[in-house]
Amino acid sequence: MNDRVVIPANPPEAPELDVEPETIRGFARSLRSASAQIDDLGTFVGGSARIGDWQGSDAAAYHQDIAPIGHRADAMSLALRSVHQQADDHADEMDALVEERTDLEQRRGHAMQWISGLWQRSRDLGEDEVPALEADAARCQTACDTLADDVAGWLRRVRASERRMLQTFSRVATVEQVEKKYGGVPDPADEPLSRMPRGGMPEEVRAWWDGLTRDEQLAIISASPGSIGNLDGVPAWARGEANETSLTRDVAAWEMLEFNGSITDDERGWLENARSAQDALADTRSRVDPVTGEPLVSQLYLYDPAAFDGDGRVAVSVGDLDSAQNVSVSVPGLTTEMTSIGGNATNVRDLYEASRSMHPDQTTATLAWIGYDAPSGLDSGRVGFEGAATEGGSRLADTLDGLRASRDDPAHLTVIGHSYGSTTMGHGLTDHDVDVDEAVAIGSPGLGANAADVGDLDVPDGHFFVGRNSDDPVADLGDKGWVNKGDALGAGLGRDPAEDDFGGRRFQAEDVARGGPPDWWVDPTPGVPDTIVWEHSNSLDMHTGYYDPDTESLWNMSQVVTGHTGDEDLMRADHVHDPWYDGPRDPEADADIERPSTRQRVP
Amino acid sequence: MMGRGSGPVVRLAVVLVGVILGVVAMTGCRPGSGEEEAQEQGLRDSRDQTVTELTAALDTVTAGLPAQLRFSQGNYDTCRSDLRGATGYAYSVNGRLDLAVAPTRADLTRLAGLLTQAGFEAEVVDEATVRGTKDDLTLRLSRLDQEPAYLFSGGTDECFGIGRDRAGDYSVDKDPIQLG
CATH class of the missing domain: 1.20.1260 (Ferritin)
Structure with a gap:
């Protein structure tokens, strides 16, 4: 060994930082x-x-x-x-x-x-x-x-x-x-709140918000979260923070009443709504991004547990709505109320994870939007009429405007309507001026009376898509026109958007369990007394599986959400055709069902 | 324009169907059975098998490349549902392997070799992905374009029906797995 060379001592260690x-x-x-x-x-x-x-x-x-x-x-x-x-x-x-x-x-x-x-x-x-x-x-x-x-x-x-x-x-x-x-110090939230535009356009709201100091913004979130939590034009991060402040406060207050035994029936319902939102946020945040491994971001974009006579209003994102390159808004349909946010958040989480996995170089945020009074529970009969969809379409248009106005860089914006939610989306796209890049109808009974064909929709040419499982009984309700009008005699909510005359672009969305037994049936076994058998593989599942991982439908929707909409980018499906001399025919009913991986990169 | 009206009787039927579906979904009424318990056990077994098999396979891959497991997570993927949410799940796992340098298309052949070594039938699917299958288990690894990493996912297609009252327990994997 040579002792003329001085070799450095080991450098110091940075102490362990025991912090979460x-x-x-x-x-x-x-x-x-x-x-x-x-x-x-x-x-x-x-x-x-x-x-x-x-x-x-x-x-x-x-x-x-x-x-x-x-x-x-x-x-x-x-x-x-x-x-x-x-x-x-x-x-x-x-x-x-x-x-x-x-x-x-x-x-x-x-x-x-x-x-x-x-x-x-x-x-x-x-x-x-x-x-x-x-x-x-x-x-x-x-x-x-x-x-x-x-x-x-x-x-x-x-x-x-x-x-x-x-x-x-x-x-x-x-x-x-x-x-x-x-003591006696004026609340820094008071003065800026007095300048807040009441009933203003989202752009005015955005200008007001941007004019506030960071301290003023944070003061408003703390002191008056309800004033901005659902205000279109305010950025999603601030709405999320404000709504979570309200959520935590509400749950604490109602749980105290529950503990005291003095909670009313209404309050008990609101508490259940609030807890559903809390669970959806927690479930989402317990997962990690499939590319980075970082915990998923989730924003509470809408929160109003007492809205719509206690059905509640809520929207939960997966991903950052303020910065993602792609943003999608999913509109659910029948039976949707605030307590359904868990299942809907799972759907958009599946869409998020598929979009990220298939295109890891793009950032995406998906929003489960229960922002309208969908037919549910005892008022489910409204599903046969367009009133809820008309009113919901107006609210949806406001949300889309708000998402646009709250960002400097325009996101690639997709709206997706499922079931009655597609009718709501249809009214949003026909009755209002909206600015979306893509629109997708899945399991649609029709886009409403104002949508005779794709030309009536406020969507760029060639960017309206339809996913329809050929075995979906709800999607079969849409009017096919001509003599037979379809299996349900055209009892749906407008034209079937999967039909060739409508003019949308149909992608494959067949369910892997297509052609299975119906929901319940009488056991035909000889010698066995008549018994009603329930099957898990049911006809309703044909209507609710569009967001399931590793399905044609989720794969195609992820392609649309990430802007891959060329003919070669999608699994194209043939349209429903209704010849004048016979009933409608769906060529997809005989097509092979594919199982594309929605957790695999698309090169 | 083609007609789009519908008779009042048909419209009434749609309304009634809506009411029934809404009330059924609201009450979540569905008869239970011993079959559901068997299905739930099947799901748990599928999870155990997936985790065990993929751990072994990824051990071979990480040692052979070499690579480091950055993260992994288990998923109960919805494969059956009703209007209130999932009623059936398939178990899968996904995660990421970090490498020293970004893999090229040529590296996929070597990766396929490692999967074969791990007992899988392996093939290069396209310029980004290698797929390996072993019995009913599939493992896919996709290279990232500009990062030294592979994303992986694996599981079976088998779908297990879970009663509505228990389905919520599987909304996330509450007992997180860590492969490798």
Whole structure:
């Protein structure tokens, strides 16, 4: 060994960072919801707790007594909000520091390998090799010094972040501190809210929102989440944060009433709706992106658990609606209400995962939109009429406008309507000016009375698609025209969009269980008493499997959502044909069923 | 334009069907049976078998390339449903393998060889994907274009019916797997 060459010592290790940023974020969300709850108390005491007709000395005494409570509640709300904000920042900082530590550890690993190599070379070193080894050792020393500096800097940032968090806590640790710091301080949300355009176009809303400071935006999300949670034109991240603040607050409040035994039937229904949204978000976030392995982003784009006489209104995304290159909006149909969001979120999650897996170089966000009062439960009879679809089409058009207005860079936007949801989509596309790139009808009983053919739809030429399983009894309801009108005598909701005269582009969407037994049947076994047998492979499944993984339908929809709409990009299907002399014929009924992988890249 | 009206009787029938479907979906009424328990057990067995087989196959692949497992996750894929959501599932797994350098089309042949070594019948499907099959199990690996990685997915097509009251338990894989 040559002792003339100084080989660097091992560089310092960045200490293990035992932190879960997502847990800190959850804590921050709880603080924000608590802040919103307490802010509501302040508002109540300051406003609605005042009884207009009650005057005189007793009323004055009462109001004098409760005034400090309101004052204190407002201060407490602001204090919690400040801690929430710091906790949120702390979580972001910790995310960055965890990533930085991984990088530092990788560099340390390389340095150790380098040092080990230097030691090996230094054994049995020839005289002529000394200068080269000295030079290499010097370079290694420089790299180790830089790494040591970076580790020290990283450690300083860890401590500084922890210190800021602690300081924020310690500033509001007592009621006195809170009152001193925040008592009488105007809520930073109040003034910007007073300027909010009421009933304005999404573009005006967007301009108002963009004109706010970051602090004002965050203050509104905390203090008045209901004012922007469902407001078209506000970016999805802010709507999601606001709606989750409302959601957490509502669940806490109604669970308290449930615990006390004082919850009303209405409130119990709203609680069930809210929990459904909570579960859908949690389920989505428990999954990871199929390309990056990062947890899935999910935004609560609509939240109104008491809407539509308690059926509720909700929309949950998979992926980031603000930044994704492709955005799709899925509109479900019959039986849909807020408690159905779990199944609908699974559908759009399958669409998201397929789109990402098939085209990993593109980013996508898919939205399960239960934003209208679909026929459901006891009012399912409305499925035979277009009233709910007409009203829903208007709401859908507003949502599409909002998604467009809230972004600078236009997403490739696809709207997908299933079943009665396709009728709703049809009204959105015929009764309103919308700006979508693609539209897809699956399992459609018709797009409504205003859609005689594709020319009536506000969709670019050649970008209206139809997926229809030939065994789907609902898709069979659409009017085929001519003599027989179809198996259901044209009792559907307008023209069958899969028919050749309609002018849409049909893709293969056959169900793998096509041709199976019906939903229930009488056991024909000789000697066995008549028994009604239920089969899982049922006719209704022929109508509900369009989003199932590894199906023609999901594969084709993913191609459309990601903008791969050339004839060679899709599994094209022949149209339903209705000759004048006979009943309609669906050539797909005899076609082979394919099982394309929706988790495989499309080259 | 072709006519599109419908008689009141037919319209009434559609309305009634809507009401029945809505109420059935709302109440979730569907008779239970021992068959459902057997189906659920079948799903669990399918999961165990998929995880065991794919773990072994990916061990061979990661050692041979070499590659590192970045992540894996299990999926209960909906294969049967009604208006309220899934009523049947097939189990599958997907994930990602990271490599030192981005694979080219030529590397797929080598990957197919490793799958063969792992007991699969393997073929290069197209310029991006290799598919291996072993009995009723399929494993696919697709290379990414500009990243040194393969995305993989594997499972069987077998669909197991799960009663509506139990279907919600399978909305996500609540006992996350980690292959390799």
